[in-house]
Amino acid sequence: MADLLENIFGTxxxxxxxxxxxxxxxxxVTTAAIVVLIACVCSGAGSILTQSAFMSLFAEFPGFEPVGxxxxxxxxxxxxSVTLSVVAGFIGWVVIAGIFHVAAKVLGGKGAFTExxxxxxxxxxxxxxxxxxxxxxxxxxxxxxxxIAIGLGGILxxxxxxxxxxxxxxxxxxxxxxxxxxxVLPFAVLVVLAFILMIVGIFLISMP
Amino acid sequence: MESIKAVMGNxxxxxxxxxxxxxxxSMVLGIAIIAKGPFDxxxxxxxxxxxxxxxxxxxxxxxxxxxxxxxxxSGADDIAKLIKSAGEDxxxxxxxxxxxxxxxxxxxxxxLHAEVCKARENGKIVVASMSDVATSGGYYVACGxxxxxxxxxxxxxxxxxxxxxxxxxxxxxxxxxxxxxxKSGKYKDIGSPLRNMTAEEQxxxxxxxxxxxxxxxHAVAEGRxxxxxxxxxxxxxRILTGRxxxxxxxxxELGNFQDAVDLAGEMAGIEGKPRVVEYGRxxxxxxxxxxxxxxxxxxxxxxxxxxxxxGVGLGSSFL
Numbered sequence: 001m002a003d004l005l006e007n008i009f010g011t012x013x014x015x016x017x018x019x020x021x022x023x024x025x026x027x028x029v030t031t032a033a034i035v036v037l038i039a040c041v042c043s044g045a046g047s048i049l050t051q052s053a054f055m056s057l058f059a060e061f062p063g064f065e066p067v068g069x070x071x072x073x074x075x076x077x078x079x080x081s082v083t084l085s086v087v088a089g090f091i092g093w094v095v096i097a098g099i100f101h102v103a104a105k106v107l108g109g110k111g112a113f114t115e116x117x118x119x120x121x122x123x124x125x126x127x128x129x130x131x132x133x134x135x136x137x138x139x140x141x142x143x144x145x146x147x148i149a150i151g152l153g154g155i156l157x158x159x160x161x162x163x164x165x166x167x168x169x170x171x172x173x174x175x176x177x178x179x180x181x182x183x184v185l186p187f188a189v190l191v192v193l194a195f196i197l198m199i200v201g202i203f204l205i206s207m208p
Numbered sequence: 209m210e211s212i213k214a215v216m217g218n219x220x221x222x223x224x225x226x227x228x229x230x231x232x233x234s235m236v237l238g239i240a241i242i243a244k245g246p247f248d249x250x251x252x253x254x255x256x257x258x259x260x261x262x263x264x265x266x267x268x269x270x271x272x273x274x275x276x277x278x279x280x281x282s283g284a285d286d287i288a289k290l291i292k293s294a295g296e297d298x299x300x301x302x303x304x305x306x307x308x309x310x311x312x313x314x315x316x317x318x319x320l321h322a323e324v325c326k327a328r329e330n331g332k333i334v335v336a337s338m339s340d341v342a343t344s345g346g347y348y349v350a351c352g353x354x355x356x357x358x359x360x361x362x363x364x365x366x367x368x369x370x371x372x373x374x375x376x377x378x379x380x381x382x383x384x385x386x387x388x389x390x391k392s393g394k395y396k397d398i399g400s401p402l403r404n405m406t407a408e409e410q411x412x413x414x415x416x417x418x419x420x421x422x423x424x425x426h427a428v429a430e431g432r433x434x435x436x437x438x439x440x441x442x443x444x445x446r447i448l449t450g451r452x453x454x455x456x457x458x459x460x461e462l463g464n465f466q467d468a469v470d471l472a473g474e475m476a477g478i479e480g481k482p483r484v485v486e487y488g489r490x491x492x493x494x495x496x497x498x499x500x501x502x503x504x505x506x507x508x509x510x511x512x513x514x515x516x517x518x519g520v521g522l523g524s525s526f527l
C-alpha cells in the first residue's frame with residue numbers, strides 16, 4: 001500500500017523518475033490494475049457528472065439536446081456508467097498497451113509487454129480527477145459548467161498523453177521522439193489503411 | 209538525513225492518499241447530488257421535468273418522413289409515433305409542436321391531430337408554435353393544442369380542402385391519341401385525366417370535399433372552443449397572418465419559439481429551467497451522410513411513381 005501511494009504521488013508529480021524506479025523495482029501488473037480500477041471508477045463517475053452539467057447547458061439552449069427518449073436512463077445510471085467505464089477501461093488498457101508495444105518494437109524498442117502494461121496503467125492516473133471536475137461542472141451549471149468540463153477534461157487528456165509518452169520511453173528505453181512516434185504510428189497506419197480502403201471502394205463502385 | 213527522507217516519504221504518501229480521498233469523495237458527493245430530485249437528470253437548478261419538442265416541417269403526408277421533389281415532408285407515421293411517445297413519457301410535462309408546414313393530406317393531418325388530442329387526454333400540455341407557415345393541414349394539427357403561439361408574420365389559416373386534377377383529354381385528341389378504359393363500375397376512373405369529368409362525378413367529389421371540410425371545421429371549432437358558425441365564416445380558405453389570426457381567435461398568443469417554451473413550462477407548472485428535448489432529432493452523421501442522399505432519391509422516385517398512378521386513378525384530397 002505504501003509503495004502504491006509512493007508510486008501514485010510519483011506518477012502525478014515526477015513521472016519520468018518514478019516510471020524508471022517502478023521498472024527497477026518490478027512493480028507488479030496487479031498494482032497497476034488497482035490503479036486502473038480506481039481511475040476507471042472515478043472516470044465513470046466523472047463522466048456522469050459531466051453529462052449532468054451538459055444537461056443544464058441544454059436547458060439554456062432549448063432544443064439543442066440531441067438525445068431521444070430512453071437514452072437518459074443509460075446516461076444517468078451511476079452503476080451503468082461506472083461499470084461500463086471499468087470494463088471499457090480494462091479492455092482499453094490491455095489493447096492499447098499491446099498496440100503501442102508492437103509499434104515500439106517496430107521502432108526498435110527493448111521493453112517487455114508487462115512493463116508497458118504496468119506503466120500504461122499508471123499513466124491512466126490523471127483520470128481520477130474526472131470526478132472533482134464533474135462536481136465543479138455541475139455546481140457551475142449551464143455554459144460555464146460545460147466549458148469547465150471541456151477545458152479541464154482537455155488538460156487531463158493532454159496529461160495522460162504525456163504520461164503515455166513517458167511510459168513508452170521508459171519501458172522501451174529509447175528517446176522521447178521515438179516514443180512520440182510510437183504513439184503516432186498506429187494512427188498513421190489506420191489513416192493509410194482507411195485511405196487505401198476508400199480508393200479500393202471507389203474503384204469497385206466504378207467498375208461496370 | 210534518514211529522518212528527513214522518512215518524513216518526505218511520508219509526506220508524499222499522505223498527499224497521494226489525500227488526493228485519492230478527495231477524488232473518491234467528490235465522486236460519491238456528485239452522484240448523491242444528481243441522484244436526488246429536483247436535481248436529478250438535469251444538473252443543479254434544472255428541473256427533471258421535460259418539455260418535448262416535435263418538429264412538423266414541410267408537407268404533411270402519410271407514411272414516413274423524407275424528401276419529396278418539392279422539399280421536406282413530415283410523414284404522419286413518424287410524427288404520430290413521436291407525439292405518442294412523448295404523450296406516454298411520464299417525465300414529459302409538456303409538448304411543443306413546432307410547425308412549419310403548408311399543409312398536406314387530410315388523413316395524415318387527422319392522424320396527427322388525433323395523437324395531439326390523446327396526448328392532452330394523458331395530461332400533457334400541448335402548445336403549438338408556428339414558424340413561417342402553418343396553413344391548412346398545419347393549422348389542423350395546431351388547433352388540437354391547448355394553446356397556439358404564432359409570430360405576427362406567420363402565415364396561417366387556409367381552413368379548407370382542395371382537390372385538383374389535370375385533364376388532358378383535348379391534348380390527346382389533338383394528337384390523335386385515344387385511351388381505352390375497361391372498368392367494373394362507372395365511377396371507377398373518377399378523376400381520370402383522360403376524359404372530361406361528368407356532372408355526377410363532380411358532385412361526388414364535391415360531396416367528399418365538403419365532408420372533409422366539415423370535419424376540419426368541426427375540429428377547429430372544438431379545438432378553439434368556438435361555434436362552428438363562427439369558424440364557417442373564416443373557413444373560406446383565406447390565409448391570415450399570425451396577428452390577424454389572433455384577432456379572429458384562431459391563435460392565442462403572438463410570440464416566438466422561446467415564448468412557446470416559456471408558456472409551456474408555465475402551463476405545466478415546471479419550476480426552474482425545464483429540460484427541453486427534441487424528439488426525432490437526427491445525429492450529425494445521419495443528417496450529413498445518410499438521410500438526405502437516400503431520401504432525395506426516394507422522394508424523386510416516389511413523385512414520379514405517384515404521377516404515373518394519378519394518371520389512372522384518384523389523387524389525394526389535400527388540406
